[in-house]
Amino acid sequence: MTVGAFADAVEAQRIPALVRLDTNLYALAYRLMKLLPAKHILRQAGAEGLLGAGTTVVETTSGTFGLALAMQCALRAHPLVLVSDPVIDDGLRRRLEDLGARVDIVTEPAAHGGFQTARLDRVAAIRDRLPDTFCPRQYENPANPQSYALAAELLRDHLGQVDCLVGPVGSGGSMCGTARYLREAFPDLVAIGVDTHRSVLFGQRDGHRTLRGLGNSLLPANLDHTQFDEVHWLGAADAYASTRRLHRSRALFTGPTSGAAYQVGSWWARHHPDALTVVVLPDEGHRYQDTVYRDEWLAASGLAVTAPAPAPVTVTDPRAAEKGWSRFAWQRRSLAEATAGGALAGAAS
Missing domain, CATH: 3.40.50.1100 (Rossmann fold)
Incomplete structure (x- = not known):
């Protein structure tokens, strides 16, 4: 196929x-539903030169935005790292990994903002270690x-x-x-x-x-x-x-x-x-x-x-x-x- x-x-x-x-x-x-913003965000990032052929996509998610990104990145051959927390269900995690995503689990919440803040901190740390990354930022990206x-x-x-x-x-x-x-x-x-x-x-x-x-x-x-x-x-x-x-x-x-x-x-x-x-x-x-x-x-x-x-x-x-x-x-x-x-x-x- x-x-x-x-x-x-x-x-x-x-x-x-x-x-x-x-x-x-x-x-x-x-x-x-999250396929709408996932596709639009990645397409716009590519048009703006923010997403190259080997760019790793890094995002925080515990739900379907991660699945939508995994589907799109599998088709586009982009490496994908998804940062989540213990609430993610096993079935979704298996599907994400089968699509080629690496799922990074944050185990402890932040003092302020709970797991959401802790996940954002982990995203920042991962991006600091990798040479070429793009973060869709679904919570603040106007393309959403x-x-x-x-x-x-x-x-x-x-x-x-x-x-x-x-x-x-x-x-x-x-x-x-x-x-x-x-x-x-x-x-x-x-x-x-x-x-x-x-x-x-x-x-x-x-x-x-x-x-x-x-x-x-x-x-x-x-x-x-x-x-x-x-x-x-x-x-x-x-x-x-x-x-x-x-x-x-x-x-x-x-x-x-x-x-x-x-x-x-x-x-x-x-x-x-x-x-x-x-x-x-x-x-x-x-x-x-x-x-x-x-x-x-x-x-x-x-x-x-x-x-x-x-x-x-x-x-x-x-x-x-x-x-x-x-x-x-x-x-x-x-x-x-x-x-x-x-x-x-x-x-x-």
């Missing part, structure tokens, strides 16, 4: 599908949100109108980029970000997060808070239950960040029947077959599948969203404006 055939296979996974879930609810369903112009164009061309966009937030790239480009056509678009408890992204204090794939311990430069009209926080129990419900009711096999977004998006669509809502589903569920899709694992973790919460609790301060499903009217404000004049912004940074 030729390299071109492999490239075509990856390209087929990069473009999301548009799936109708209800009368006024659609899913933007990706097989692997720019890559989602493709998704916005797809929605605009196929739906003609989008009134509400709902999706999980991690690096800030997908939601901020897609919302920004959609508002060029639909300025009144409502953008709803989905986060999880003890994530600093929208004003909470950093802490242990059971639900992975969204949230963060650091504030990414690509997170433009002024893009968001609402923010919702969900825990693992609700996200897992909604992930399983999405699979049973719509045969969509997704990860738990998709389940979290679906729970919020379906609720908003029900309460706004005259508006067209799109929910972003970032990836498929293969990594979670032994966890989220396994009743024994859920029961042992105290997260047995039950009906997800029917509606969120509205809070007037992000710090009040400590458990369960909560929502906050962000109103396209900066972090400082939305969190009492900056008091929380300093605590979260």
Whole structure:
């Protein structure tokens, strides 16, 4: 099989599908959403002379951005070093290594910023030792949100109108980029970000997060808070239950960040029947077959599948969203404006 055939296979996974879930609810369903920024960032780096034939790509990741980079680097024959931490699952690590990546595990968190900071420090140390490297910097590289112009164009061309966009937030790239480009056509678009408890992204204090794939311990430069009209926080129990419900009711096999977004998006669509809502589903569920899709694992973790919460609790301060499903009217404000004049912004940074 030729390299071109492999490239075509990856390209087929990069473009999301548009799936109708209800009368006024659609899913933007990706097989692997991070292929969009991975390809765009590497292509731009090559055009700018930052990525040569023998350049080693070095990045911090514990999830699907690493997988997307590994797929792209395998096709482009670039050496790849991915810095992660103990939360990375064995199946993903095996796949990364099979694609030729070297996975470097940081075992101890930093005093401030936890594993995120420790991983960034390790990336810097690795780059100091190697003669020719490129770091995609998914959290701060503007090419990350720019890559989602493709998704916005797809929605605009196929739906003609989008009134509400709902999706999980991690690096800030997908939601901020897609919302920004959609508002060029639909300025009144409502953008709803989905986060999880003890994530600093929208004003909470950093802490242990059971639900992975969204949230963060650091504030990414690509997170433009002024893009968001609402923010919702969900825990693992609700996200897992909604992930399983999405699979049973719509045969969509997704990860738990998709389940979290679906729970919020379906609720908003029900309460706004005259508006067209799109929910972003970032990836498929293969990594979670032994966890989220396994009743024994859920029961042992105290997260047995039950009906997800029917509606969120509205809070007037992000710090009040400590458990369960909560929502906050962000109103396209900066972090400082939305969190009492900056008091929380300093605590979260």
